[in-house]
Amino acid sequence: MAHKEPHPDHDLIQGEWTEKTLVEKLLEPVEKPAPRPWRVVVAVGAALTLAWLYAIFVTFVKGLGTWGINQPVAWGFDIVHFVWWIGIGHAGTLISAILVLMRQNWRDSLNRVTEAMTFFAILAAATYPLIHMGRPQLFYWVMPYPTHMALWPQYKSPLSWDVLAIMTYITISTLFLYLGLIPDLALLRERSRGFRRKLYGWLSLGWTGNAVHWQRYRAVYVLLAGLATPVVISVHSVVSMDFAYGLVPGWHLTVFPPFFAAGAIYSGFAMALTLIIPLRKWYRLEGVITERHLDWMAKVTLASGLGVAYIYLLEIFIAWYAGEPAEWAQQLWRMTGPYAPYYWAMMLINVVLLQTLWFPRFRRNIAWLFVFSILANVGMWLERFVIVVISLSHDFLPGNFQLYYPTWVDWTLFLGTIGFFLFGLSLFIRIFPPIAVAEMVHLFHRLRKH
Amino acid sequence: MLYGLMAYFDAPEKLLAALRTLKAQGYRRLEALTPNPVEGIEEVLGGDGRIPWIAFALGVLGVGLGLFLQIYTTLDYPHNAGGKPLLGWPAFIPVTFELTILTITVGIFLFLLYMNGLPLAAHPAVQAKEYVRVLLDEYGIFVYASDPKFDLEGTKALLWELGAEVEEVRRG
Numbered sequence: 001m002a003h004k005e006p007h008p009d010h011d012l013i014q015g016e017w018t019e020k021t022l023v024e025k026l027l028e029p030v031e032k033p034a035p036r037p038w039r040v041v042v043a044v045g046a047a048l049t050l051a052w053l054y055a056i057f058v059t060f061v062k063g064l065g066t067w068g069i070n071q072p073v074a075w076g077f078d079i080v081h082f083v084w085w086i087g088i089g090h091a092g093t094l095i096s097a098i099l100v101l102m103r104q105n106w107r108d109s110l111n112r113v114t115e116a117m118t119f120f121a122i123l124a125a126a127t128y129p130l131i132h133m134g135r136p137q138l139f140y141w142v143m144p145y146p147t148h149m150a151l152w153p154q155y156k157s158p159l160s161w162d163v164l165a166i167m168t169y170i171t172i173s174t175l176f177l178y179l180g181l182i183p184d185l186a187l188l189r190e191r192s193r194g195f196r197r198k199l200y201g202w203l204s205l206g207w208t209g210n211a212v213h214w215q216r217y218r219a220v221y222v223l224l225a226g227l228a229t230p231v232v233i234s235v236h237s238v239v240s241m242d243f244a245y246g247l248v249p250g251w252h253l254t255v256f257p258p259f260f261a262a263g264a265i266y267s268g269f270a271m272a273l274t275l276i277i278p279l280r281k282w283y284r285l286e287g288v289i290t291e292r293h294l295d296w297m298a299k300v301t302l303a304s305g306l307g308v309a310y311i312y313l314l315e316i317f318i319a320w321y322a323g324e325p326a327e328w329a330q331q332l333w334r335m336t337g338p339y340a341p342y343y344w345a346m347m348l349i350n351v352v353l354l355q356t357l358w359f360p361r362f363r364r365n366i367a368w369l370f371v372f373s374i375l376a377n378v379g380m381w382l383e384r385f386v387i388v389v390i391s392l393s394h395d396f397l398p399g400n401f402q403l404y405y406p407t408w409v410d411w412t413l414f415l416g417t418i419g420f421f422l423f424g425l426s427l428f429i430r431i432f433p434p435i436a437v438a439e440m441v442h443l444f445h446r447l448r449k450h
Numbered sequence: 451m452l453y454g455l456m457a458y459f460d461a462p463e464k465l466l467a468a469l470r471t472l473k474a475q476g477y478r479r480l481e482a483l484t485p486n487p488v489e490g491i492e493e494v495l496g497g498d499g500r501i502p503w504i505a506f507a508l509g510v511l512g513v514g515l516g517l518f519l520q521i522y523t524t525l526d527y528p529h530n531a532g533g534k535p536l537l538g539w540p541a542f543i544p545v546t547f548e549l550t551i552l553t554i555t556v557g558i559f560l561f562l563l564y565m566n567g568l569p570l571a572a573h574p575a576v577q578a579k580e581y582v583r584v585l586l587d588e589y590g591i592f593v594y595a596s597d598p599k600f601d602l603e604g605t606k607a608l609l610w611e612l613g614a615e616v617e618e619v620r621r622g
Contacts, residue, residue: 206570
């Protein structure tokens with residue numbers, strides 16, 4: 001053992017650190033006063049959340065007539081945004097779960113904030129089906145419970161699969177996030193006083209760091225990662241089947257499950273980049289979220305985006321090759337009808353601009369990466385709009401063709417969920433460390449001392 | 451009242467060596483406290499091989515629950531949905547899958563807490579003044595005063611010899 005090769009992932013933690021200084025750095029967002037941009041984000045988020053609550057109140061009091069939905073576009077912004085938010089949630093679980101299984105060390109800097117992103121994105125998504133039911137107070141009818149009407153949910157319908165898939169997903173991602181937090185909560189408990197100490201004490205469940213406990217904890221963590229991975233894929237596949245089971249032209253495609261899963265990974269990684277780039281800058285986390293991390297995230301975005309782009313082209317081919325007149329008319333309506341600008345904007349972002357990520361020059365340009373990550377989310381929003389609204393507005397009968405006009409309630413509900421998402425996330429990183437401290441210290445130990 | 455002795459080591463290798471020595475000398479009531487998982491601790495303190503089997507059993511339970519729910523509700527309220535067979539099993543796959551995962555996830559999480567004795571309101575080692583170090587960058591061994599081999603001066607000397615900083619942990 002004369003010469004020791006540096007660990008291949010040595011530069012995942014850059015700069016001179018000891019365990020103590022690293023922990024101080026990682027706990028800064030929780031223990032030090034918040035930087036000014038944080039206050040701005042919280043204020044904007046809180047204002048939009050209030051507007052969101054008002055829009056929900058209007059919906060409940062006056063009913064769904066306040067929304068732009070009608071025949072034939074009975075699924076409007078609510079379903080567009082449900083699918084959009086669920087998709088955004090997926091990257092968090094993927095980063096945490098799949099990369100654990102593949103033993104990718106670079107996940108350790110990213111998993112906590114992306115899991116929190118997942119948590120708030122699913123909450124935002126889950127409100128849409130609840131409020132668009134028309135009689136939201138009867139939401140529990142989708143659950144299997146013995147009723148006086150002797151009715152049960154219909155389990156051959158993708159809509160009831162959806163209920164179980166989303167609920168399983170919320171449960172598993174919350175447990176996964178919480179399990180990862182427990183050791184950090186114990187550390188915070190020992191470092192704080194007063195009410196915070198009590199709070200962290202309760203939440204950490206009395207974790208002491210017992211080595212035998214750690215062994216079981218790791219086993220369960222890896223197991224949950226292994227279980228979360230297929231759940232992620234299944235959730236968006238089930239969401240896509242809500243569409244693919246219908247006969248509407250533009251929906252009735254067997255390629256929908258992989259199409260939606262690829263889109264989810266793409267938009268999720270884009271949203272993760274949108275959040276991580278400012279977080280890294282405002283909290284000066286360049287040493288632990290390095291350019292290499294961003295580069296890899298950009299590569300995953302590119303790979304999943306290429307899957308999406310491929311299926312866009314495949315959709316056109318299928319519509320033409322199948323020779324089904326309604327399908328082909330739908331395809332032409334997308335390209336040339338009144339919604340054509342949306343369709344072509346989607347193509348421009350998700351097919352053309354995406355190609356820039358092939359080049360290291362663009363991938364390493366953080367400003368471009370940030371702009372592109374926002375554009376990619378817009379692109380994925382447009383994709384959901386194309387699938388839901390454009391398909392519905394042009395079905396089989398010309399007498400049915402109608403355009404969709406969202407109302408101010410629709411827009412407020414949308415902006416409101418964005419506000420809620422930002423508000424929740426910013427409070428989260430103020431109370432819980434946005435980077436998994438115990439895992440980073442473990443990684444540091446492995447990289448520098450072995 | 452003396453709870454025990456807390457020994458701090460600065461490397462996991464030293465912790466493992468010390469644990470082996472203590473075990474060899476007949477100490478039984480001790481705990482290793484570490485900031486992160488330590489490789490090779492199973493060989494010294496014994497591993498726990500139950501988790502995969504429990505997860506498997508929970509999975510079987512989940513499959514059963516999922517299929518039972520769907521078959522029972524379908525037979526209880528038979529309904530012709532688009533000409534599909536009454537018990538069309540391919541349509542039952544998604545719900546069965548989700549309920550399987552849900553059962554394993556919730557069950558294994560609760561079982562982890564049970565195995566680790568959590569939630570725990572108080573632990574004597576936490577009373578150590580320097581306790582936070584074992585959550586940060588040091589590897590600790592807590593030897594309970596109730597251990598039959600425990601002898602304040604002797605055990606302290608032994609832990610020193612093994613390269614530790616030692617702290618007496620008392621109530622208050």
